[in-house]
Amino acid sequence: DTEVTQTPKHLVMGMTNKKSLKCEQHMGHRAMYWYKQKAKKPPELMFVYSYEKLSINESVPSRFSPECPNSSLLNLHLHALQPEDSALYLCASSQDNSGGTRSYNEQFFGPGTRLTVL
Amino acid sequence: AQSVAQPEDQVNVAEGNPLTVKCTYSVSGNPYLFWYVQYPNRGLQFLLKYITGDNLVKGSYGFEAEFNKSQTSFHLKKPSALVSDSALYFCAVRVLYNFNKFYFGSGTKLNVKP
Numbered sequence: 001d002t003e004v005t006q007t008p009k010h011l012v013m014g015m016t017n018k019k020s021l022k023c024e025q026h027m028g029h030r031a032m033y034w035y036k037q038k039a040k041k042p043p044e045l046m047f048v049y050s051y052e053k054l055s056i057n058e059s060v061p062s063r064f065s066p067e068c069p070n071s072s073l074l075n076l077h078l079h080a081l082q083p084e085d086s087a088l089y090l091c092a093s094s095q096d097n098s099g100g101t102r103s104y105n106e107q108f109f110g111p112g113t114r115l116t117v118l
Numbered sequence: 119a120q121s122v123a124q125p126e127d128q129v130n131v132a133e134g135n136p137l138t139v140k141c142t143y144s145v146s147g148n149p150y151l152f153w154y155v156q157y158p159n160r161g162l163q164f165l166l167k168y169i170t171g172d173n174l175v176k177g178s179y180g181f182e183a184e185f186n187k188s189q190t191s192f193h194l195k196k197p198s199a200l201v202s203d204s205a206l207y208f209c210a211v212r213v214l215y216n217f218n219k220f221y222f223g224s225g226t227k228l229n230v231k232p
Binding site: 004033048094 | 150161
């Protein structure tokens with residue numbers, strides 16, 4: 001199984017709602033990522049988890065809250081979002097590259113969740 | 119600072135002609151470079167990577183990329199373009215001091231016309 005799945009595919013929420021995005025992979029990858037992507041722009045890194053621990057937070061506002069319950073799952077909890085947060089949210093995974101033995105593994109991306117904040 | 123640049127927002131090519139999508143990089147130390155493709159409303163798909171060794175790297179769907187250290191470039195190429203190659207292409211570089219962090223170029227829209 002070389003697939004990263006994301007649910008839901010589409011999400012519309014109001015600024016006072018609380019919702020969650022989910023990501024799952026069964027490739028045994030120990031690094032998982034959240035990216036935000038605006039139309040025709042490159043993905044912007046938000047968070048990286050390495051061995052279920054948060055290793056990178058790119059100064060993301062606290063209205064975005066990541067969670068890694070286990071090595072296969074990654075969640076992004078959303079609360080009090082703004083209309084400018086509307087974007088495609090991409091999850092990715094890779095073999096971890098931060099260990100003592102350097103490895104140079106590519107990321108596998110999910111199809112994304114298209115989020116619209118009204 | 120680590121960075122990667124894609125100087126062309128858009129590349130137009132006729133079907134059957136060779137295509138090149140340009141990428142230049144700026145890194146401290148050895149570069150670890152990747153190409154990804156994104157079709158509309160989809161995630162990114164890995165095409166190929168350069169870590170070390172042969173400067174010509176072959177990847178998925180007939181794509182290849184040439185690493186040129188003196189010109190700090192990693193251009194993506196294909197000998198004969200297909201209409202189905204039309205998509206958004208991203209070059210990416212691995213950050214030296216944090217191997218789990220990738221920086222993406224701004225992207226190049228490839229249009230292949232029949």
